[in-house]
Amino acid sequence: MSESTTASGAADVDDELRCSAKGCQATATWSLLWNNPKLHTPDRRKTWLACDDHKESLSDFLGARNFLRDVEPLG
Numbered sequence: 001m002s003e004s005t006t007a008s009g010a011a012d013v014d015d016e017l018r019c020s021a022k023g024c025q026a027t028a029t030w031s032l033l034w035n036n037p038k039l040h041t042p043d044r045r046k047t048w049l050a051c052d053d054h055k056e057s058l059s060d061f062l063g064a065r066n067f068l069r070d071v072e073p074l075g
């Protein structure tokens with residue numbers, strides 16, 4: 001078994017399902033799937049986790065930049 005989970009660039013996703021909003025410690029209940037066409041190939045998906053309170057603001061942020069691809073409930 002070989003498993004490499006070393007991610008370059010660090011801290012966007014943790015083991016815990018915690019909201020990605022800055023300073024928020026809440027448990028995430030939503031998964032926001034996004035892609036920055038300038039950085040990522042079209043089929044690549046980055047994930048931000050969001051709590052109920054931040055789902056709107058985080059998806060607005062991504063949506064305003066045309067990065068948002070999908071929003072899925074967690075769990």
Ligand SMILES: [Zn+2]
Pocket residue numbers: 019020021024025026050051052053054
């Ligand atoms: Zn939050």
